[in-house]
Amino acid sequence: MILAQNDESVRRAFEWDNAPEGWPALLALLALLAIGYAVIWLYRREGREGAGPALRLVLAGLRCAVVGALAVIWLDPVIATYNVRTIHARVAVVTDVSTSMSVSDPLQSAAGGTRLERVEELYSAGNHAWLRRLAENNQLALYAFGEETAALAAPWESGAGGLAAAPVGRGRSDAALAVAHAFEDRSEQPMAAVILVSDGQFNKGAAAEDIAAHARRFKSPIYAIGVGAAVEPPNLRVVEIAAPPTAPTGDPFQIRVQAAASGIDSASAEIELTVQAAQEAAAAGEPPAVVARRSVTLTPDAPQTVDFEVTPGPPGSYVYRVRIEPLADEPVLLDNARDAGVEVLDQRLRVLLVTGGPSYEYRYLTRMLERDRSVDVSCWLQSADVQAVRDGDVVIRELPRRPEEVFGYDAIILLDPNPEEFDQALALTLRRFVDEFGGGLLVQAGPHHSARFMRDARLADLVAILPITPDPEADVRLTEQGTFRTRAVAIEPAEQNRTHPLVSLASDAAGNREVWRALPGVSWHLPVLKPKPIATVLLETPGGGGEPECLMAVQPVGAGRTAFLGFNTTWRWRGTAERCFNQFWVQVVRYLSQARREAVSKRGTISLDRATIFVGDYVTVEARVLDPQYNPWHEPQVEATLKSGDAAERATLLSAIPGREGWFAGRVLFDHEGSTLIRVKLPGGEGRPENSADERPEAGPAALTKRVLVQQPDYELRALRMREDVLRELALQTGGEFFTLDDAGGLPSLIKKASQTLRTPGPKLAQWDRGWVLAVLAGLLAVEWWVRRRNHLL
Secondary structure, eight states, X not given: OOOOSEEEEEEEEEEETTOOOSHHHHHHHHHHHHHHHHHHHHHHTOOSTTOOHHHHHHHHHHHHHHXXXXXXXXXXXXXXXXXXXXXXXXXXXXXXXXXXXXXBOTTTOTTOOBHHHHHHHHHHHHHHHHHHHHHHHSEEEEEEESSSEXXXXXXXXXXXOOGGGOOSOOSSOOHHHXXXXXXXXXXXXXXXXXXXXXXXXXXXXXXXXXXXXHHHHTTOOEEEEEOXXXXXXXXXXXXXXXXXXXXXXXXXXXXXXXXEEESXXXXXXXEEEEEEEHHHHHHTOXXXXXXXXXXXXXXXXXXXXXXXXXXXXXXXXXXXXXXXOOOTTOSOOTTSXXXXXXXXXXXXXXXXXXXXXXOHHHHHHHHHHHHOTTEEEEEEETTXXXXXXXXXXXOOSSOOOSHHHHTTOSEEEEESOOGGGOOHHHHHHHHHHHHTTOOEEEEEOOTTTHHHHHHOGGGHHHHTTSSEEEOTTHHHHHHHHOSSOSSOBOOEEOGXXXXXXXXXXXXXXXXHHHHHHHSOOBSOOOOEEEEOTTOEEEEEOOOTTSOOOEEEEEEEETTEEEEEEOOOOGGGHHHHHHHHXXXXXXXHHHHHHHHHHHHOOSSEEEEESOSOEETTEEEEEEEEEBOTTSOBOOOSEEEEEEEETTSOOEEEEEEXXXXXXXXXXXEEEEOSSEEEEEEEEOTTOTTSOTTOOOOOTTOOOSEEEEEEEEEOOOGGGSOOSOOHHHHHHHHHXXXXXXXXXXXXXXXXXXXXXXXXXXXXXXXXXXXXXXXXXXXXHHHHHHHHHHHHHHTTOO
C-alpha cells in the first residue's frame, strides 16, 4: 500500500484554559486546600445551639462544594478544537542505471545477469515484496540516475516502466544530483531514509563527502546497497587512439594507440586497425577494411603504446577503428574498440621557398619538394635576374607581399634571406601569417645575409616571433672563430627532446641517436644569444667544457609555429644518407603546415573547446571567418550546420565574440554517435562549389568545414569494481548502514515509521458560563441557607 502524503482530521478535547502551570499551579492547589481546611476548621468549632457534629459536617461540605465550584469557574473549563495533520515520511530508493551497471559479475551471478538485472530481481521478487515492505510505514519514492535523474512510478502501478527504460543519460554517474532530487521532491515531508543502490562509481557531480553532508542537513540516514564484485573483473580496453584530424592523400601518417588491462596479471592481445569511409560507417554499409594487426602483451601496470603507419587513400572522410580481441571471460566489451576520424584532403601543401642565393641547400631542397606529390612549392631566388626562369611547381613572377598572396601558403621557408627585398609591411604580414592565420615559418641562417637580416630594424616584427633571441655581436663572434671552421662540430639532438617528430630519423631512440652521430657536422652556424623561454631546442652542439649552442629551435606563436635552423649544410647529409635529408625536410614541412592543414581553409578556422567529444556533450564551437580579402567578417551572427550520419541537418547560430574581430562562438549539443560535419558558410563564396579545385592563393572553399567524431563516453568503464569503501563511508557518515545486494533483504525492517503529527488549535467553547453551572452554584448556596434556617442557625 502506498501511503498518502498527508492525513487531516479534527479532534476535540476538554481543557482548563486558565489552569496555571509550574509553581503557580502548586500555589493555587495549596491555596485551595488551605481554604478547604479553614472552612472545615471553622465549622467544627461552630458553637451555636443545635449545631451538632453531623450538621456541622454537612454545612462544611456544602461550603467546600461552593468554593470548589468557584475554583472550577476560575479555571475556565473549555471544549478545545484541534485540526490534526499527519505528514507521512518518505523513503527514497535511488538506483544507479549508468553504463557500469550493465556489467556482469560472473563470480557473483551464476546466471550471468548484469548488475542492473540483479537489482531488478530484488525489486520484483515475490510480487515486489521488498518495495512493498518499504511502503508500509513510509511513502515510497523511486528514482533512477545516470548523468541525469528521473522519478519512477511504483512497479505495480499502471504504466510503470523498468529501470532500463529510465530516460537518463548513462555515460556517467551523478549520485549527488539524484540524492538532491530526492530531498527537493519531498516538499515538507520528513525523509525516513535514502536507499542508494549503486556500484559506487561516482564520476560526475559532487563527491561522496558532499552527498553525506547534504543528507546530514536533513537528518536523514543513507543506506547504501553495493552492487557488483569488490575486485576488478578481467578486462582489456582501448584507452586512447590518436590520429591527425586531416592528412593529404598519399601522405603517410601515424596512428598511436594506447591499450590497457585490468583484473589480470597479463594477457596476450591482438590489436586490429580497420578503416571505413565515414558515410559507410554511419550507414552500417560495407564492412571496414583491415589496415594492420599487432600482437602485444598487456599488464595492469601501465598502458601499452602501439603505433600504426597509415597511408591514406583517395580524398574523403574516414573512420579508423582500433579493436582489441576480448578475453574469453571478459564481461565488458564496450571498451574494446575506439574510433578516430581523419579527413583525407585532395589539397596539396602550399610552400613558399625564399632564398638569398643559389646555395646547395636551395638546389637540393627545391628538387626534393618538387618531387613530393603532397607539396606544391613556389620558389623565389632573390639573386636571380628579372627574366630568369623560376623553379617550383607553381611558378611566381614576384615575391608575394600582399596579405591575400602570403596567406594562401601553408608554410614559408626563408633560406639565408636577403633583407634588402623585405620591408616593414612584409614583416608584419609574415607575423600575421603565423600569429593569426596558423601558418608555419622557418628561417635558416646562412653566412651571407642572416646576420644583417636579424639586425634590420624594419624586420623587428618578424624577428620577434622567432624561437631564438639574436646575438647583436654575432658578426664579432664569427670573426673571432673564423668564417668557417677547419673542423666540423657534431650535431646532437637536445637530451630532453630526442623523441620530437622533427628530429626523429629512426624508429627507436637508440637508432635515432646513432643516425645523428653518423651525419656530417657543421663547419658554420650563426651564434644566437639564447632560446626564447617557450622555445623547444631540438639540435645543439656538444657541450664539452661549456654550454651547448643552439642549432635548431621551434616554438608556437599564436595559431601557428616558427622554427630557426642555425646552419645551412643539411645538403651534406645526402652523401651519407639521402633518406635522412629527405625525411628531415619532409618532417619540417609537415610540422610547419600542421595548423593550416588541420584548419583546412585559409579563410578561417573552426575550433572546439575540447579534443574528445562524447554523446550528450555541450561543446563551445568557435569559428574565425574572413572575407575574400582576408579581413575579419563583421556581422552579429553566422550560421553553422551540423550533419551526423542519416540524421537531419541541424542549424545553429554562432554569435560574434566581443573584442575578437571575425570570431564567432556558440554552444552546440552533440547528440549522435559517429562522424559529424560542422559547416560554416563563408562570405563571398556564392556560385562556387564547396570543394573547389581552384589553386590560386586568394581562393578558398565556400565554407569552413570540420569533421569531428562523437563517441560514447568511457568514464563508466575505466574502473569496474564495486567501490565498497566509498559506499560504506557514505552510510557511516549519515547514520545508515552498508549492505551488499545479497544481504539487502532485511533492510526494510530497519526503516521505522517516521511520520510527523501537527496540531493546529481551533476555536474554544467556554463551559463556565453555561446555565447549569449557575444553577449548581445557586443550588448549593440555597441548600446551605435552607439547612441553616431549618436548624435555626441564621
